[in-house]
Amino acid sequence: MSRRTRMATIDPTPPDARAEPIAARSFGSGATTISDIARLTGVSKKTVSRVINGSELVHPETRDKIKALMTELNYTPDPQARGLAFRHSFLIGLVFDNPTAQYIVNMQYGVLDALRDSGFELVVHPCDSKRADYIDGIRHFVQRQKLYAVILIPRVSEDQALAEMLQDLGVRYVRIASVALDDASRMVMTHDRRAGSEVAEYLESLGHRYVGLITGPKRYRSSIERGGGFRDGLARRGIALTDEAVYEGGYTFESGVAGAEALLRREPRPTAIFACNDEMAAGVYKAAQRMGLSIPGDLTVIGYDDSPLASQLWPPLTTIHLPVREIGRQAASLVLTKDRQSNPEGNAAITVSPHLVIRDSSQPPRE
Amino acid sequence: MSRRTRMATIDPTPPDARAEPIAARSFGSGATTISDIARLTGVSKKTVSRVINGSELVHPETRDKIKALMTELNYTPDPQARGLAFRHSFLIGLVFDNPTAQYIVNMQYGVLDALRDSGFELVVHPCDSKRADYIDGIRHFVQRQKLYAVILIPRVSEDQALAEMLQDLGVRYVRIASVALDDASRMVMTHDRRAGSEVAEYLESLGHRYVGLITGPKRYRSSIERGGGFRDGLARRGIALTDEAVYEGGYTFESGVAGAEALLRREPRPTAIFACNDEMAAGVYKAAQRMGLSIPGDLTVIGYDDSPLASQLWPPLTTIHLPVREIGRQAASLVLTKDRQSNPEGNAAITVSPHLVIRDSSQPPRE
DNA sequence: CTGAAAGCGCTTACAG
DNA sequence: CTGAAAGCGCTTACAG
Numbered sequence: 232m233s234r235r236t237r238m239a240t241i242d243p244t245p246p247d248a249r250a251e252p253i254a255a256r257s258f259g260s261g262a263t264t265i266s267d268i269a270r271l272t273g274v275s276k277k278t279v280s281r282v283i284n285g286s287e288l289v290h291p292e293t294r295d296k297i298k299a300l301m302t303e304l305n306y307t308p309d310p311q312a313r314g315l316a317f318r319h320s321f322l323i324g325l326v327f328d329n330p331t332a333q334y335i336v337n338m339q340y341g342v343l344d345a346l347r348d349s350g351f352e353l354v355v356h357p358c359d360s361k362r363a364d365y366i367d368g369i370r371h372f373v374q375r376q377k378l379y380a381v382i383l384i385p386r387v388s389e390d391q392a393l394a395e396m397l398q399d400l401g402v403r404y405v406r407i408a409s410v411a412l413d414d415a416s417r418m419v420m421t422h423d424r425r426a427g428s429e430v431a432e433y434l435e436s437l438g439h440r441y442v443g444l445i446t447g448p449k450r451y452r453s454s455i456e457r458g459g460g461f462r463d464g465l466a467r468r469g470i471a472l473t474d475e476a477v478y479e480g481g482y483t484f485e486s487g488v489a490g491a492e493a494l495l496r497r498e499p500r501p502t503a504i505f506a507c508n509d510e511m512a513a514g515v516y517k518a519a520q521r522m523g524l525s526i527p528g529d530l531t532v533i534g535y536d537d538s539p540l541a542s543q544l545w546p547p548l549t550t551i552h553l554p555v556r557e558i559g560r561q562a563a564s565l566v567l568t569k570d571r572q573s574n575p576e577g578n579a580a581i582t583v584s585p586h587l588v589i590r591d592s593s594q595p596p597r598e
Numbered sequence: 599m600s601r602r603t604r605m606a607t608i609d610p611t612p613p614d615a616r617a618e619p620i621a622a623r624s625f626g627s628g629a630t631t632i633s634d635i636a637r638l639t640g641v642s643k644k645t646v647s648r649v650i651n652g653s654e655l656v657h658p659e660t661r662d663k664i665k666a667l668m669t670e671l672n673y674t675p676d677p678q679a680r681g682l683a684f685r686h687s688f689l690i691g692l693v694f695d696n697p698t699a700q701y702i703v704n705m706q707y708g709v710l711d712a713l714r715d716s717g718f719e720l721v722v723h724p725c726d727s728k729r730a731d732y733i734d735g736i737r738h739f740v741q742r743q744k745l746y747a748v749i750l751i752p753r754v755s756e757d758q759a760l761a762e763m764l765q766d767l768g769v770r771y772v773r774i775a776s777v778a779l780d781d782a783s784r785m786v787m788t789h790d791r792r793a794g795s796e797v798a799e800y801l802e803s804l805g806h807r808y809v810g811l812i813t814g815p816k817r818y819r820s821s822i823e824r825g826g827g828f829r830d831g832l833a834r835r836g837i838a839l840t841d842e843a844v845y846e847g848g849y850t851f852e853s854g855v856a857g858a859e860a861l862l863r864r865e866p867r868p869t870a871i872f873a874c875n876d877e878m879a880a881g882v883y884k885a886a887q888r889m890g891l892s893i894p895g896d897l898t899v900i901g902y903d904d905s906p907l908a909s910q911l912w913p914p915l916t917t918i919h920l921p922v923r924e925i926g927r928q929a930a931s932l933v934l935t936k937d938r939q940s941n942p943e944g945n946a947a948i949t950v951s952p953h954l955v956i957r958d959s960s961q962p963p964r965e
Numbered sequence: 966c967t968g969a970a971a972g973c974g975c976t977t978a979c980a981g
Numbered sequence: 982c983t984g985a986a987a988g989c990g991c992t993t994a995c996a997g
Contacts, residue, residue, distance in 0.1 A: 683989055
């Protein structure tokens with residue numbers, strides 16, 4: 232029936248226009264346009280457009296007929312044409328500086344989870360936040376591609392100047408960070424401070440009293456939060472973390488090695504070390520091996536991230552699981568929800584909680 | 599002077615049209631259009647378009663004047679508008695199945711190296727080649743976004759059905775693989791076979807006679823090439839690799855552990871193991887540690903990839919360096935060169951050569 | 966609830 | 982060497 236209706240509908244356009252069949256125009260087959268749908272269904276392009284954009288102002292019967300035809304012809308509106316008319320593209324930019332490969336990839340997977348079937352695509356944009364003009368680079372990227380939104384990953388997410396530039400541009404964005412740096416509607420927060428405390432409490436409960444901390448760079452907010460939470464957690468349990476028990480690393484393997492070597496020379500030697508990411512924890516493993524210390528017999532090691540590395544180390548690393556893919560999913564969902572401003576006051580920021588995963592690198596201290 | 603020329607040029611459009619100043623229209627500032635350039639420079643849009651597209655058919659003086667104004671106003675043509683007219687977008691798709699995170703990220707960096715300032719952007723598209731309809735998913739992606747080109751990473755690059763679909767669509771693509779699966783103009787090849795042989799020759803030269811091989815899955819062409827090259831290399835040096843000395847792994851850490859455990863139970867015990875990627879080599883480390891074998895004292899281990907893992911293992915891993923970023927760069931350059939067909943016969947495929955990096959996990963066998 | 970006209974910022978034939 | 986007209990596939994006011 233629906234087929235007959237379609238066939239019976241007379242094409243209102245003059246016979247000279249568009250006389251050729253629908254399919255196979257330019258990009259392989261399936262190049263149906265909004266005009267084809269309008270003509271074959273006997274309505275105006277505007278009405279089809281209303282259906283595409285989910286307007287309520289369409290007669291249900293008309294809408295159904297149009298939708299049926301769109302499905303039948305496997306029609307999807309051209310994002311470039313829509314973008315030109317809407318004055319923005321259907322692209323989401325992912326901007327990042329230099330996290331680990333695993334972090335980047337998991338984030339991409341998470342974002343793409345949320346973007347699936349949305350008509351939006353993910354465009355990646357690494358940058359170097361140490362360059363003076365890196366914000367300009369991002370501005371050009373956003374402007375030129377008329378991005379619909381951008382997702383900011385630490386450390387660039389922590390740059391206030393970048394956020395302000397994006398606000399000036401009037402483009403949507405969301406920042407991923409461990410503290411509330413912005414409106415709740417623009418934040419996905421990870422409770423790094425709480426996770427740091429959790430590590431402290433776990434170590435105290437095992438009986439450790441002499442512990443060391445290897446932080447990330449001070450310019451990373453996550454590093455401050457993880458380390459600060461750890462320090463606070465210890466303090467709450469009556470353990471003071473002296474300055475000599477803290478080594479500022481660089482989130483790299485090598486800095487983990489150096490940090491462990493520095494900390495393990497102290498007297499009394501720490502019985503446990505918390506490294507603020509897994510890569511540095513792997514460095515601690517190496518230093519311990521060199522110094523003839525066994526893990527966890529002589530030394531308990533805790534990491535942060537729960538990267539694949541954590542389960543590949545020997546012994547498997549006790550660490551904080553950071554749900555990166557979930558974070559990416561949340562960030563992308565946030566950016567796609569139109570009604571962010573509908574509840575400007577009551578909106579709570581989206582938060583994601585890392586949690587401790589106990590494996591084999593931790594146990595009570597000897598004696 | 600050029601400024602005076604510009605100011606003196608009378609706007610040919612009627613005064614009612616476009617009376618407002620140029621800047622700050624929709625997307626922040628800088629929303630200059632081709633019409634602005636044409637009007638202010640006193641030529642038609644078509645001529646400006648010619649300059650944009652590098653046509654020779656423009657008077658040098660005119661071209662210079664236009665270029666100067668474009669620079670002055672910081673004008674870049676809108677990729678969406680160009681895309682709509684050109685019937686393709688300025689997006690390059692990166693399609694991959696499930697390589698390691700490091701591989702994906704390095705590939706992205708390489709591709710972006712080549713795309714910088716080209717006006718093209720990178721859209722990422724992971725997929726699951728085990729799903730029956732995964733090719734349809736890619737087709738929809740390519741058609742809907744009207745991709746300019748797509749870059750195929752192993753293992754999807756090895757799927758002939760996918761390549762044929764892309765050909766039917768008429769979209770440019772390049773395949774990254776270890777053998778010539780396609781026209782030279784569509785290939786970036788890595789000499790995995792040769793690298794496998796290099797490992798064999800190196801081990802023989804050290805004096806190893808009893809060696810084990812842990813391959814990747816048979817469905818990966820790289821696995822066949824690496825393993826095959828290794829076998830051939832040994833054979834050329836008079837060493838036969840028996841079937842029992844070969845374990846088919848899955849390119850995963852766990853399969854490396856399992857493979858090493860199987861191989862190291864044999865008599866005589868192999869004095870060296872070649873794992874076809876670093877992750878499996880890390881698994882070999884774990885198995886060796888469990889069995890109380892020291893590396894390289896009791897066992898030489900060689901990996902493949904030269905991922906960050908290789909230098910983070912203890913002892914640092916001797917491995918084959920695969921220049922992934924360079925591969926990405928080459929693939930993107932290939933896709934951007936317009937004149938691929940100019941020399942259809944004489945074209946040699948782009949090839950990239952992996953090479954051995956000797957670290958501390960290899961030495962001559964005992965006695 | 967529906968449509969005709971104009972426009973988004975570019976390019977492609979077609980003329981000259 | 983240069984330009985006027987029409988078009989790419991959509992949407993936004995504006996009318997009804």
